[in-house]
Amino acid sequence: MSRLPLAGRRVVHWAKFYPPHRGGMESVAAALAQAACQDGASVEVVAFDPARRPAAAPPADGLPAPRVLRCPVRWALASQPLSWRYLWRAWRTARQASLVHLHAPNMLALLPALLLPRQGPGRVPLVVHWHSDVVDKGWLGRLVAPLERALLRRADRVIVTSAPYAQGSLRLRQVRGLRERQRVVPIGVAAPGAGRASPDPGDGAATLAGVQDWLAGRRLLLALGRLVPYKGFEVLLQALTRVDPRAALVLVGQGPQADALQAQVQALGLADRVRLLPEVDDAGRDALLSAAQVFCLPSVARAEAFGVVLVEAMAHGVPVVATHIPGSGVPWVNQHMVSGLNVPPGDAAALAAALNQLLADEPLRRHLAQGARQRHQEAFSQARAWAATLAVYREVLPENAGIRPVLPA
Incomplete structure (x- = not known):
């Protein structure tokens, strides 16, 4: 058996944005995607890209890296980017995935997540990373609320970044039985000078x-x-x-x-x-x-x-x-x-x-x-955060299932 815990697995992250776009959610998605690569997984990230950047070159250090599928933003509604291509790529990557890791809030990703099979040979485990509640969105927030509750009911596990935030979240408290599937994983950050591609x-x-x-x-x-x-x-x-x-x-x-x-x-x-x-x-x-x-x-x-x-x-x-x-x-x-x-x-x-x-x-x-x-x-070390996330993955990944070939997205 491989010594790499995720060897042969295909992990897909659905993110809102991704570096070089700057932000807390983006840095978390990047760190977890990179860590999964280093533990043997084939990793893809679906993310919006307002700048329409070209595909990134392979890392100069030769280390395995996630494949980032950047989708142009066609429209935006209350700071939520929208794109038909995002929906298509999210669904396409999920069909081939061993596990989907959804970073919320991301209203558009709710739709393909709710279509993921929960049972049978096509079952895809879903981990929802609840970075924050949707706040100050007015009528749009009220419209999305039932979909968020459905997402939380569908999720196999929900990662929250701290116990105090989970306790203060009305949305998380509204879903009966969620506490048993909820895991606290504080965000980790690399020590200065570590975990990055050697900045100049x-x-x-x-x-x-x-x-x-x-x-x-x-x-x-x-x-x-x-x-x-x-x-x-x-x-x-x-x-x-x-x-x-x-x-x-x-x-x-x-x-x-x-x-x-x-x-x-x-x-x-x-x-x-x-x-x-x-x-x-x-x-x-x-x-x-x-x-x-x-x-x-x-x-x-x-x-x-x-x-x-x-x-x-x-x-x-x-x-x-x-x-x-x-x-x-x-x-x-x-x-x-x-x-x-x-x-x-x-x-x-x-x-x-x-x-x-x-x-x-x-x-x-x-x-x-x-x-x-x-x-x-x-x-808050990066190693501690990844170990806790890997433990969540192991809870939902069957030991001998989820090893799937990588197909074109």
């Missing part, structure tokens, strides 16, 4: 050099994320007016709030203390995280279900200031006085006080930096 260190050095020139000796506060309302970056800018002027903020991200945030920076008189950067590559992120004194995630709503960037900061030993969002996994990921500080969401004064406390108290900052790195190693 020169790129990170150039990014950091530009930021350090601008800082001119000031201490670096860092925030990363999509520029969207639930991230609470406008609250962080308000808080910065009360933060020690010997610190400056670098905010890295893109999104629909970019212009509004830039205008707020000007209106608050913070032009010399805030630098907004578009997305930087992995080497640039690593360099900024390594240089930061404090990392801040000021999110204000449960749409922030976990906060993958928190774990990235912890992996670099950076103390965190985050928010205590009810029903979210964020305050569980960033444990108060262990890896950082948590404050009430939307409270600029409390956020400023926490930032000032860490900037002024070096022993505390060092203690939390050590706690952050230790928490990453003990709870």
Whole structure:
């Protein structure tokens, strides 16, 4: 028997987007797909691609890699991309799969998932990775709710990223008997410099050099994320007016709030203390995280279900200031006085006080930096996340079934 646990299996991921598109769900899908490849599986990923990128070249390091089937976005509805090709490729890949791993929320993927056979020789096990509830979608959310409940009833296993988020999710609680099929698998992040395709260190050095020139000796506060309302970056800018002027903020991200945030920076008189950067590559992120004194995630709503960037900061030993969002996994990921500080969401004064406390108290900052790195190693390593995911796969994959040939998609 092969020593690779997934040898001969065909694992298919249905993702919303996929790297180089930046985001927490995307990084999780990529890490799990790559890990399955290295454990012997043939892996395909179906994902939307707004940029219509060409097919990726084989990895230069020769390691096995997933086959990514990118589908152009024909339409979009309330931030949900739509494409007939996505539906076709999802269904086509599922017919040949040993297992389908669906990353939710992804409204379009609900439809082919509900058609997967549950019994008989054509049965396809379905693992649903519940990254977040569908929130703030109005009539569309109400329309999709019955389909989500049907999806959760159909799923053989449902992965949630933290127990607090599962307990706070009305949708998960609505499905009778789901708890027995639900598994908590916290998101894992590779240690700095590991698990990536050798980024050019020169790129990170150039990014950091530009930021350090601008800082001119000031201490670096860092925030990363999509520029969207639930991230609470406008609250962080308000808080910065009360933060020690010997610190400056670098905010890295893109999104629909970019212009509004830039205008707020000007209106608050913070032009010399805030630098907004578009997305930087992995080497640039690593360099900024390594240089930061404090990392801040000021999110204000449960749409922030976990906060993958928190774990990235912890992996670099950076103390965190985050928010205590009810029903979210964020305050569980960033444990108060262990890896950082948590404050009430939307409270600029409390956020400023926490930032000032860490900037002024070096022993505390060092203690939390050590706690952050230790928490990453003990709870959020990439190896731990993959081992837990593989255990879920083994629960639904029969020992001698699911070994299928790879056919053209």
